[in-house]
Amino acid sequence: MKNLTILLISLFLGTMFAQEAIMGTEAQRAAGKVIYDAQCSQCHGYDGDAKSVGNDYLRPAPRAFTSGTFKFRTTESGELPTHEDLKASIRDGMPYTSMPAWPQFSDKELDNLAYYIKTFSEDFIDYGDVKPIDMPSAPSFSEASAERGRVVYEENQCLDCHGNLGRGDGPSAPTLVDKWDQPIRAADLTKRWTWRGGATREDIYQTFVTGLDGSPMPSYNIQPPEDQWALVDYVYSLGASDEADYATVLAATLVEGDFDISQGPAIFDNVPVAMFAVAGQVIEPGRAHYPGVNSINAQVIINETDIAIMLTWHDMTAETEGVNGPNMQVPDDDVLNEPIEALISDAVGVIFPSEPTVGAEKPYFMMGDKSNSVDLWFADLASSDCDLYVGKGTGSIVQAESDIRIASSFEDGKWTVLLQRSLASENGISFTPGTFTPIAFSVWDGWNKERGNKRGLTSWYNMYVPPLEQVSPVGPMMQYALLTLLAQLALVAYFRIKYRKKEEEVA
Numbered sequence: 001m002k003n004l005t006i007l008l009i010s011l012f013l014g015t016m017f018a019q020e021a022i023m024g025t026e027a028q029r030a031a032g033k034v035i036y037d038a039q040c041s042q043c044h045g046y047d048g049d050a051k052s053v054g055n056d057y058l059r060p061a062p063r064a065f066t067s068g069t070f071k072f073r074t075t076e077s078g079e080l081p082t083h084e085d086l087k088a089s090i091r092d093g094m095p096y097t098s099m100p101a102w103p104q105f106s107d108k109e110l111d112n113l114a115y116y117i118k119t120f121s122e123d124f125i126d127y128g129d130v131k132p133i134d135m136p137s138a139p140s141f142s143e144a145s146a147e148r149g150r151v152v153y154e155e156n157q158c159l160d161c162h163g164n165l166g167r168g169d170g171p172s173a174p175t176l177v178d179k180w181d182q183p184i185r186a187a188d189l190t191k192r193w194t195w196r197g198g199a200t201r202e203d204i205y206q207t208f209v210t211g212l213d214g215s216p217m218p219s220y221n222i223q224p225p226e227d228q229w230a231l232v233d234y235v236y237s238l239g240a241s242d243e244a245d246y247a248t249v250l251a252a253t254l255v256e257g258d259f260d261i262s263q264g265p266a267i268f269d270n271v272p273v274a275m276f277a278v279a280g281q282v283i284e285p286g287r288a289h290y291p292g293v294n295s296i297n298a299q300v301i302i303n304e305t306d307i308a309i310m311l312t313w314h315d316m317t318a319e320t321e322g323v324n325g326p327n328m329q330v331p332d333d334d335v336l337n338e339p340i341e342a343l344i345s346d347a348v349g350v351i352f353p354s355e356p357t358v359g360a361e362k363p364y365f366m367m368g369d370k371s372n373s374v375d376l377w378f379a380d381l382a383s384s385d386c387d388l389y390v391g392k393g394t395g396s397i398v399q400a401e402s403d404i405r406i407a408s409s410f411e412d413g414k415w416t417v418l419l420q421r422s423l424a425s426e427n428g429i430s431f432t433p434g435t436f437t438p439i440a441f442s443v444w445d446g447w448n449k450e451r452g453n454k455r456g457l458t459s460w461y462n463m464y465v466p467p468l469e470q471v472s473p474v475g476p477m478m479q480y481a482l483l484t485l486l487a488q489l490a491l492v493a494y495f496r497i498k499y500r501k502k503e504e505e506v507a
């Protein structure tokens with residue numbers, strides 16, 4: 001009898017401690033609730049059901065913790081995340097979604113939050129005792145393995161969603177919806193920095209072995225194991241870097257002789273590429289809460305007479321039918337991607353101040369302002385023209401005569417748009433060699449029904465147009481370095497002479 005009591009007590013204590021390891025103590029959950037109600041509930045809802053003010057606007061939508069479904073786990077498909085998985089998701093956030101990172105929370109606070117989140121789904125009490133999958137250590141990357149990985153990529157239909165070159169443009173991509181019936185995009189595998197499960201080769205392994213529950217991204221049991229790492233290597237080879245290498249300046253390159261955009265992108269060979277971050281316009285009505293494009297690449301060349309700009313960006317589908325325009329009206333309450341009947345085409349815009357700017361002063365980046373207008377080079381990709389508009393704010397955009405030429409093409413999920421004009425023009429801004437000009441970009445994703453003020457945009461950057469006599473972009477910098485050196489030498493000489501004079505005086 002005594003033994004039985006001890007057994008029962010130890011069983012009871014055992015389950016209590018096991019329970020506590022998963023669910024924390026009451027005090028911990030209460031401490032988690034305080035932070036949660038203050039910092040998380042506006043998106044995830046007080047009851048963890050994502051019924052919140054944020055939910056109507058944010059895509060992907062904030063997670064409903066009541067669903068017990070989690071994307072980023074080290075556990076098998078269909079299982080709950082580990083305690084550490086939850087902490088990592090909170091600490092690191094979800095880049096390129098509205099879920100912030102919370103580096104300010106202590107380990108204890110993260111613990112408390114994770115315990116509290118678990119109370120929203122009973123599953124944690126029943127099945128919360130989960131183990132991470134066995135993570136083999138990654139063999140080193142090899143080209144041969146990546147080459148084999150291409151075959152594995154095709155065999156497993158990754159291509160169907162992620163596209164031939166991984167740009168998120170597979171044939172099924174436009175049809176994808178998540179468990180909560182919201183449209184969702186296949187990740188762009190060339191931009192590892194936009195992933196939420198991490199950018200390392202181990203992270204890629206984990207993503208396709210465990211799957212992203214709640215999203216259309218399945219889990220895969222690929223055999224033999226060598227093929228798993230071959231696939232990892234191929235996916236890894238699709239992107240050039242782990243981090244986004246965003247530019248702050250766009251330096252034009254002076255080239256010798258004539259060029260014409262009808263010659264195609266080859267005229268930009270060896271010209272440096274500047275990548276700029278694109279975000280949804282959410283400041284004024286007609287907001288883009290779920291923009292289709294998150295970065296744009298630009299290259300610029302000039303010669304004695306002309307300037308040409310090459311823009312490239314990744315887009316799930318090319319919308320080359322329908323219309324688009326910077327003045328198209330979007331209802332104020334068009335918070336999400338309300339399906340509208342009209343066919344909207346893809347479009348891109350380059351924005352400059354209409355007049356040379358003085359110092360750091362720039363027109364309002366949205367579309368200029370009353371006293372400082374902007375020139376908008378607007379290319380509706382359903383037409384073969386590039387229009388010129390003069391903007392004095394988003395409510396006042398007027399078309400002007402354009403002498404901008406355009407050539408465009410779309411392949412494997414990438415738009416390429418070439419624009420050309422003479423450096424000096426009666427129609428809009430003239431570019432003065434040897435100066436900086438503010439430049440900004442806008443992109444409209446027609447699939448997303450982006451039109452008018454509903455668009456992706458960048459902030460202002462500077463475009464450097466080199467002087468015409470320097471044929472290398474290194475030129476101005478060398479010149480600057482030389483001048484600085486000469487000035488320093490002169491200064492040294494001056495002090496030496498002065499010092500010597502003093503010495504002579506003393507002597």
Ligand code: HEC
Pocket residue numbers: 035036039040041042043044054058059060061062063069070071072073086089090094097098099100102113117196
């Ligand atoms: C501004 C809105 C916003 C706030 C504030 C916010 N989140 Fe989120 N959170 C999101 C969105 C959106 C997602 C879904 C991202 C996705 O599906 O890729 C998300 C997802 C999550 C996930 C799920 C990860 C997974 O694997 O599925 C966790 C856990 C989470 N948030 C915890 C928190 C905690 C804890 C806080 C407060 C400290 C918080 N969030 C604050 C928007 C928010």
Ligand code: HEC
Pocket residue numbers: 071153156157158159160161162172176184185186187189194195196197198204207208212215216217218220231235
């Ligand atoms: C049915 C469509 C579909 C298929 C097939 C598919 N994926 Fe995905 N994948 C997605 C979606 C959708 C996302 C984005 C999920 C999200 O944003 O929550 C994604 C995301 C990813 C990510 C980024 C995860 C992160 O950390 O953000 C990687 C890497 C990935 N998939 C690799 C693969 C590989 C490799 C294959 C083939 C073995 C594959 N996918 C097959 C739809 C698919």
